[in-house]
Amino acid sequence: MAYSETASYCQSLGGSQVFVSLSKEFTFLNYFTAGLFAQPWLAITRNVTTNKWYNSDGTTPFSTWWSPGEPGPNGDCATLRGSDPSGMKATPCYSIQPAMCRQMPALCPTTTNYGSLYTRSGTIQSPGYPAQYYNNLDCWYTITAPNNTYITLQFSPYLVEQTFDYVMVYDGPNSTYPYLGKTDEYLNPRYDFESSSNYVSFKFHTDRTITKNGWLLTWNAKVYSAPINQTGINGTFTSPNYPNNYDPYTEQLYYITAPDGFHVNVTIDDFLTEARFDVLEIYNTSTVIANNLVANLSGNATAPWWWVSPDKFVTMRFKSDGSVQKRGFEGSWYIL
Template sequence: MLATLLTSFLFFVSTFSDVTADNSLCPSGWSFSNETSYCYIVSDRYMPFSETSSYCQSLGGTQVFISLSYEFTFMKTFTQGLFAQPWLSITRDPTDNKWYNPDGTTPFISWWSTGEPSLNGDCATFKSTDPQGMKATPCWSIQPAMCKQMPAICPDPKKIYGGQYTRSGNITSPGYPVQYYNNLDCLYTITSPNKTYITLTFNPYLVEGYVDYVLIYDGPDTTYPSLGSTSSALKLEYESTNNSVTLKFHTDRSITNKGWLLKWNAKSNTPPVIQSGNGGNFTSPNYPNDYDSYTEQMFYLTVADGFQVNVTIDDFLTENRFDVLEVYDNYTIPGVNMIANLTGDSIAPWNWLSQSSHVTMRFRTDGSVQKRGFHGYWTIQ
């Protein structure tokens, strides 16, 4: 029974590792670690400790040292089966007889193999056979180098999402919906058409609370004012004040989850036309010249209670089906109150008498083919 459970457990661990480890993130010959989000490689040739740093740099990486417990756990698995012990970037300081990593940290005593650190040398390798762990080794010993490098998990920071002809889109965290990775600082920049602002909605949003988060900036880079952070996951909807926004996804060194899906939309930043009283005129933007692409213009017409609004359109020309004037018999725009959806070149003259004292109209255009639009007037009745 115990053997069966153990076999099932080992199969689960192996399967999970196979599913989540993505070596496609690394250069050919390197192995990706989910625990650290780094790529690793052990050299085929052996060398003294003094040559390891330059060797790793020649491959675009750095020499490995252990600073966190989960990296030690990964090392134990990764080095199993190696014939020789790979170098670690840690040395003994002869002035105080202590061991230091290149960043000045010192390793936990539990990361050393049994009986280590000994006086056998001032450099260290990683012992892959039981008992596993770090082992003091003479610096002139000939051992393989072990290197690591950060994979290309984040998208190109110069990439622009959206553009002058795009009004919506989706962005996901690296690895979504399986898992994101540790040690990330990914940048995303979104732009939308002129005269628009951008709305952002994270749904779903599954990350480690407070330490993994998205920072949102109101502009094309991180020097612009902050719109907030998702660190507490209490606020997952944001609006920019212009047609660009920048996001920075930061993760710490431990614990990941499925990540997030961001949906963004461009909204019209054109001030609404608000008219009241006994009558007035209204036109599409730029009329009689061509309206702009991706326009969203609102019109609000109001007369005194108990009266109606008589609307007449005497000139109308838009791209059929794609550039539309919606007319609503109310002060809001729910679909049930729409009484007309005007588009094309066969509309004018058009006349309509409201049933209420409020009329709302919305003019929306797409990204291609602009025409002169429309002219209309209204009176109280």
Template sequence: MCYWYSGNVVQNWAAANQYCYGIGGTLAGTYNKSSLAQVENLITGSLYSTWTGLTKNGTTWAFFDRTTNAYLYQQWAKGEPDSGHGACGAIRKSSDPNQDGYLALGCQYSQPFLCSQKIASCPTQNFTTKTGSLNSPNYPNAYANNELCYYYITANSSNYFVILSFDVWVVEKNYDTVVIYDGYFPGPNAIQMANITIDPRNDTVSPFKNGFQTKSNIMTVIFSTDSIITYPGWKASYRTLYRTDPVYQNGTTGTVTSPNYPQSYPNDVEMYYYVTGPDGFQLQGTFTVFDTEVNRDYLVVYDGPDQFSPVIGNYSGYTTLPPSFITNGTTFTLYFQTDYSVAYKGFSLDWIIAFN
């Protein structure tokens, strides 16, 4: 733990805590003899008591992170805590040991204060499971300043790729960043996919769509923070999927099927189908077979040229065939995804042009 003493900068308790937060820390506490010795060394000789992260919650005194321990009770100054004095805790170190220790004060008083900050420590993390999650250090509590964190997600063979999306993003804008690479960085073949400084979930402000997909079977994620200001951080989810090339069909009629049809489709598949008819015609689709694992493997039909088009239907199961459909334009898109276990026969869809 690192400590910073404000010296001639004085604030009330709430403002002092906000000041510490602004430099990437919190008001400090002393949890053992070692931390007490560090604090006493910093504040010795001060004419004022020094604000710490000690506050009263109901009838219990606890440090800023709501923890307390037996050692705290040994650190109170003589006659403290006096419940009539206030609900915020300060610490005093003087030439008279009988006057040293914690004391209760009114939170409104302006005093020097002591901030603490976790020493940046961010070991490299490796992920090899088919699905999982990763997050900033100390999440959901604030990450530290001056972090440099490496995360490697590796699928089990070159036939797979990695998809990552962010579930939570509360990060200092423009200064603390997540950089994503396709491949192993700092290897020579790594390609930077994104340098994220603003919330990737907000597509009105972010230049990236929240779904980062590699071409290789390795993704590198690097999180770096600057020297001031911290936030709760981020959390992301990933999955690895079997690589399949998209299917393109053009003309007036055709049939699209799941991979390996009429045999069972493979697990961990994500596959797109793009069907385009001639200008001036709509397209009609009719399912002749539909047999998938219920709620695990599914097919989405989009009324348009890509997965951002309106959804016609999202289908999973095997008891009934999905209904036929007619597009509003000359194209439709299919998206087929399977999970890591259990496989069925899949689907077969006939399509033909329909007159407007």
């Protein structure tokens, strides 16, 4: 490849171009390249204005590392010749030579346990994030949350090599617990997971080739609330604790089912939540289905609000985060 292609190629492998900064590196690279037919590129170029040579970090290579008679006038990029006479050689940058890349070690975080019995939220990131992670990783992570809570995971952003690099999630403190799924399922990629208890664990696996920027995980511990089911011809609903403030990390489901052949008229008379972060979702189906989301209500400019379902089902889900809590909402419904 031409010299201009080597930086992106090395980066795609999770590494960087090689230049020589120490005598022991020069000795090793001479030995390493001695058996190569072609001379690999070094991250060393000539400044055509000053006619001086520089490593890619701006330092100057030692003059004794050039082969006899080098650097010659016919090239502005450098290659390394390991065979006699060994040393660096000025080479035209358009020449087709192999790349030589410096690979970072495959390191996992020294900390594998996150959260505690008193911690309700946090973030975790892939090794090196937002820089590229390393090859050949199998990094384990375990999250602990307070008793009587469950844990939600959201990987965003999530930038990994498709199919070959992925996260596997388990519903407990280790892999002996039920398997919840993998981020990079072929036909159904997932970036959100939910545990059934206050423990969850996952493994980040990478193969030996391409690396990318990785992922940032946000996790929250939420208090389990039994769904509220309502049937008949009318009813009322409120946020937890209304008119007092709802709790942090709340998730409450409401299911309304009208008799066959009827619709549901939903009215919200009072509404006050933390804008954007504490949200009431309304769906026109019997369960939470993303494609059937009708409204995403938050803030203080919502009430009065009303809507008529196209069928006999209405599902609502209220979610709050851990920062600001307000009085919530009050509403009613009747059949049409």
